[in-house]
Amino acid sequence: MNRRTLLATAAFAIGLAGAASAQDSTKVGFVFVGPIGDGGWTYEHNQGRLAVEEHFGDAVETVYQESVPEGADAERVLTQMALSGADLIFTTSFGYMDPTLNVAAKFPNVKFEHATGYKRADNVGTYSARFYEGRAVQGHIAGKLTESNIIGYIASYPIPEVIRGINAAYIHAKKVNPDVQFKVIWAYTWFDPAKEADAATALIEQGADVILQHTDSTAPQAAAEKAGNVYTFGQASDMGEYAPMPRVSSIIDNWAPYYIDRVQAVIDSTWESDDTWDGIGAGMVKIGEITDAVPADVKAEALALKEAIANGDYHPFTGPLNKQDGTVWLAEGETADDGTLLGMDFYVEGLTGEIPQ
Template sequence: MTFKNILATSALALGMAGGAFAQDPTKVGFIYVGPIGDGGWTYEHEQARLAVEAEFGDAVETVYQESVPEGADAERAITQMALGGADLIFTTSFGYMDPTINVAAKFPDVKFEHATGYKQADNVGVYSARFYEGRAVQGTIAGHLTETNKIGYIGSFPIPEVIRGINAAYLHAKKVNPDVEFSVVWAYTWFDPAKEADAAQALIDQGADVILQHTDSTAPQAAAQKVNEAGEKTIYTFGQASDMSEYAPLPRVSSIIDNWAPYYIERTKAVMDGTWESDNTWDGIGAGMVGIGEITDAVPAEVKAEAEELIAKIGSGEYHPFTGPINKQDGTPWLGEGEVADDGTLAGMNFYVEGLTGDIPQ
């Protein structure tokens, strides 16, 4: 073989090798509303990001930005991620909806996925979990556990997702304990440990001995634990978005766990193989997107069995948490006997059910 032929053969081999490895990894970005160590909502999204890396290895590159405020800051962060070469961006809070839509219009070749919102575009899909299914389970347990008949609920923002949860928890607490009362405190934050702890303490001071939360930190758990350790009374809590099992068996007696990993893996694969399309996904217990954390031995065996039966019925589709008869707060009929709420009404829910007191902030 001549020297010229050797050079040609070598060049061909290098070209083939280069072609085999030339394809850049798919770049997947994540915008988080809280810190990855919040122990709740953002923590679970971060675990799902890590699952994407584990699934695809060197075929993907992931990036994230944590603690991004909703609004103009979010639009800037999403824009920078798109400019940085992201092929797919997950924006993981309700308040990122309009910023996501705005940025997507400027980057038609980038795919976007927005959590808990409802606005779509050709390159924007939306996804959420049916958290209200988990709230029904929590309400059932809470209604049995309360001795004061007062249950406290820490709300983040008065949006349909949160209102659905309050309604579902109340309806199922009321089913097992007709004397139960709910008090709702609005924290107007997703993640602020100091505010969340203050809200939990205020509810405890008002007589609540069960605290539910739709905020992201473990601060309410810690506040309840402090009261329990003082020996004055027993406070029960439930983990939000993540298991929060470090507070088990008391005060945390169970939890709602958001399992985003399968969805993130599926949607990343769709971008990689060119099959991604804008979609609207809303899954729950049955699909595994909503998990129920271990019900601890602090819950009586018969209550645990009742809760587990409810989980099974919701998961199989045998039972829907919003099944009539149910009236609205003002007493007007909403669902008749055996009637099930439609997804459109649930997605836009802006009313309390009958029995809840107080107004929903506007």
């Protein structure tokens, strides 16, 4: 065998080895609605992606696209990821639901996971966290801290996930402070620091001395810090750079264990379309450090509430509870079923204003 033949044979062998290595590596894609540096929702999903890389090493390749608008752009990005060889794609915002289903139908051999949605297919699973459990803890703290008795809430979109959070926070603030009022501003965005700052400023001008949010940036914290004597809570991430004031605690979304588990299922060929909805007990929802800006007795009460929820001893939606119009929703001791919570489109009694359509 001459030198040229030897080189050709070696090159062919190397090519085969490279192809086998590429085939052995599982490719996982992530589609993010905001920038990975938003400090909130997308930041924590990206932390989960990084945990996948660390856990699997060279066995898994991850790719991602950040700041993808919900709609046609999402469908285009998903199609490109599928065509690039992704085995599993996580789509991490409610508005990606239909684009995910549309693309999944064209790529039946690719697995898709959609966060916070409710539509599934043979190759599309859904997952979310029971954020309302964390809102209950925040509501308790907020109701105890407010001196003006006005709590502001920056809401993103009028979908059940957001409405559940408002209701859970209000119920538990009202339990410890019967005089409390909620003022809600709908920002119609998940991530827009300018809009979020404007909403926080408007709520503070209306007398709110506690701000809760279901938007992703730290702009409300910055607005509260500027105003002074206003409490805030981290959303989706710790936002600890604003502790001990104005950020006094947080809800932290912990996606890493779920992402690792689902990637492993793809590697093991055991992945099946499923629906996951976990909370504090399973560790998917965490309560960030409650700072010393919160009185010790209030902190102890909040931690006890957290433990009761985690252990299953207490459900944040436990009757007696009425709907906003006064009709009975839950009788004494009755708890809400998941079906009602997943489709929640009403305020509880005591909340003012209308939910936008």
